[in-house]
Amino acid sequence: MANDSSNKTNRSRAIRRLVIWYRRNAAVTSLVDTATSSASVAGNVAGSVVSSAGSVVSSAGSMARNTLQPLVFDPLRRLQGAGNDIEQNPINDSERIWVAVDGMGGDHAPGPILQGCLQAIERLPLRIKFVAEIDKITSVAKDIGIDDLLNQSINDGYLELVGSGESVGMNEEATVVRRKKDASINLAMNLVKDGKASAVYSAGNSGALMASAIFRLGRLKGIDRPAIGALFPTKDPGQPVLVLDVGANMDCKPTYLHQFALLGNIYARDVLQINQPRVGLLNIGEEECKGNELALSTYDLLTQEDRFKFAGNCEGRDVLSGDFDVVVCDGFTGNVLLKFLESVGSVLLDVLRAELPRGRRGKLGSAFLRSNLKRIKKRLDHAEHGGALLLGVNGICVIGHGSSKALSVLSALRIAHSAASHGVMEDLAALNTQKALSI
Numbered sequence: 188m189a190n191d192s193s194n195k196t197n198r199s200r201a202i203r204r205l206v207i208w209y210r211r212n213a214a215v216t217s218l219v220d221t222a223t224s225s226a227s228v229a230g231n232v233a234g235s236v237v238s239s240a241g242s243v244v245s246s247a248g249s250m251a252r253n254t255l256q257p258l259v260f261d262p263l264r265r266l267q268g269a270g271n272d273i274e275q276n277p278i279n280d281s282e283r284i285w286v287a288v289d290g291m292g293g294d295h296a297p298g299p300i301l302q303g304c305l306q307a308i309e310r311l312p313l314r315i316k317f318v319a320e321i322d323k324i325t326s327v328a329k330d331i332g333i334d335d336l337l338n339q340s341i342n343d344g345y346l347e348l349v350g351s352g353e354s355v356g357m358n359e360e361a362t363v364v365r366r367k368k369d370a371s372i373n374l375a376m377n378l379v380k381d382g383k384a385s386a387v388y389s390a391g392n393s394g395a396l397m398a399s400a401i402f403r404l405g406r407l408k409g410i411d412r413p414a415i416g417a418l419f420p421t422k423d424p425g426q427p428v429l430v431l432d433v434g435a436n437m438d439c440k441p442t443y444l445h446q447f448a449l450l451g452n453i454y455a456r457d458v459l460q461i462n463q464p465r466v467g468l469l470n471i472g473e474e475e476c477k478g479n480e481l482a483l484s485t486y487d488l489l490t491q492e493d494r495f496k497f498a499g500n501c502e503g504r505d506v507l508s509g510d511f512d513v514v515v516c517d518g519f520t521g522n523v524l525l526k527f528l529e530s531v532g533s534v535l536l537d538v539l540r541a542e543l544p545r546g547r548r549g550k551l552g553s554a555f556l557r558s559n560l561k562r563i564k565k566r567l568d569h570a571e572h573g574g575a576l577l578l579g580v581n582g583i584c585v586i587g588h589g590s591s592k593a594l595s596v597l598s599a600l601r602i603a604h605s606a607a608s609h610g611v612m613e614d615l616a617a618l619n620t621q622k623a624l625s626i
Contacts, residue, residue, distance in 0.1 A: 282312040283345070286603050287375040287384035288596075290319030291354035292391020294589050298327045300390065303596020305336055308345045310597065311604050316378055318349040318371045349374060354391070357589060361394030364402065372396055376403040379582045386603040388574065390587030390596070397435055397577060397586075404582040407615055412436045413579030414447045415518070415586060416454060417525055418602075421509040428506065429455050430469075430514045433521035433575060441484040444468070444515050445492065449618060450578040451513035452495035457609040461512050467501030469516035469524075475500065481517065574599030576606060578615070583607050 288304055290297045297319050304315045317324070328334040340346040352369030364373055372391055376399045378384040389396045397413065406413060416431035431447050432439070448466045455464035468485055470478045475486055477500065489497040501514050506524065516524070574595070577584040585603045587595055 278312045283314045284312065284386075284604065284607055285314045285316060285378075285384040286600060286607070287316045287318060287349075287378040287387045288600075289372045289375045289387070289389035289391055289396075290317045290324065291351065291371040292389040292396070293587065293591050294357065294390075295592060296390065297324055298331050299592040300596055301328065301337070302331070302333060303591070303593040303600070304346065305333060305340060306593055306597045307600040308340055311601060313600060313604055314345050314347070315600075316347050316349050316375075316384055318351050318375045318378070320352075320354065320371075321348060321350045324348060349378070355395045357392050359392060359395065361392065361398040364395050364399045370395075372399050373403065376400060376582075376584075379584075380404055385607040386583035386585065388585045388587060388596070388599050388603050390574070390589060390591035390599075393434065393586050393589075396584065400577055400580040400582065400584050404580045404584075407579055407581055407618070409618060410446055410450070410579040412439075412443050412446070413577055414443075414450060415521075415575045416451055416578050417521075417575035419507060419514075419525075419528060421507050423509045426509050426512075427459065428509070428511055428514055429459070430506065430516070430521055430524065431578065432516065432518040433525045434518045435577070436518040438519075439481065439517040441481060441488050444481070444485040444517070445488045446579070447515040448489060448492070448495060448497075448513065450615065451515060453614045453618070454576065454578060454606075454611060455512045457611045457614055458605050459512070463496050464512035465498035465510070466495050466513045466515065467498050467505075467511035469506070469514050469520060470500035470502065473500045473502055473505075485515075574602055576602065581612070581616075583612060 288300065290300050290304075293300055301317065301319075301324065304317060307313055308315060324337075325334070328337045337346070341348065351371040351374050353367055355363055355367060355370045355372055364370060367373065372389055372395055375384075375387045375389065379387045380403050387400075393415075397415075401413065412432075413435060414432035415435045416429050417433045418427040419430050421428050429451050431451050432443075436443060448468075452464050452466055455461045466489065468482065468489060470482045470486075472478070475490075476483075478486070482500075486500065495513075498511055501511050503524075505511065506514055574585040574587040574591075577586055583603060583606045585599050585606075587599045591599070
């Protein structure tokens, strides 16, 4: 009896210490305002559920993880389901579609690109035509220990190696694609042009990819400049916002931004399944009289458009608010916005690590938040976004980050599959039959 009383006293003290720790720690309480109550509930339940101090900590941690909800977001929740770790239903081989992959594009190619493709084959209804220099592929597959998996995928008919010539370097001019006709990016584009693949993915030189897409696939009729559209997270986990252009066109005319809005509206409607997307114009103020000459002229064009819902100007602080589904801007501004967002996740985690107390209390508190911090990192990590769509060319093209590794490739191929499965190209092609795009 004495031992039971002592154990209950120790458990009670442990719970009180946890409550005090949460109350004093500003970094934790700023993330969630329910931490104290969850720890208290854990203490009440612990007496009847657990029989040792060690299991008290485990139970309390489990309840805290279920109660603490991070105020963050998953920018690809609609496209990824519950995330990369969800159980996959068996894939029907008849539903698999062909995607061409530039295996030589990217800072770390071809190894991580190949790894990402093999993971995508296991998780997505895809077949992949992997375009690369064959000798480098076989060599790197042995070096990283995936040669058996590669051969198995080839034998199963899920992956096909397509030999290419000299690849396009990350630091080369975009026009080099005219000279290197057998480069992997050119051959991958040809596969889409010839109808042998439904989409193309590359993490290589984005300028070269855009040039190759224009030369081989061509622009959609009525589109002056293709735009790169990237999905940004919002405070709503199930509602990303499409921002375009994020780097294809540094200098824009009002007609370009008008066309970006039309392209983005169709993508948000078809792929993100938003019935009536709210289109916004990135500006320094929400009033229609604000902004530079480009913003003012574009505002007039967008207000006259009846093919989408123009929701007005979008200030920088409202991009992630969830009040807009599509935000249009010039490529210079969009690229700055994109690169800034990529840094947010790592900075946030560094701040949290710095603010957590040291010593035994800090380790105990960190144990409670470990899964939450992992989810925060997962939802803010640009690798989870995968890639951006090149909209305005006559084919589905996904551009990956130059530093893409396996996870980024998997996420990008998920975007490619989603775009190819929702009839995006048919609706984009139908734009020019409704009304002239250029004004």
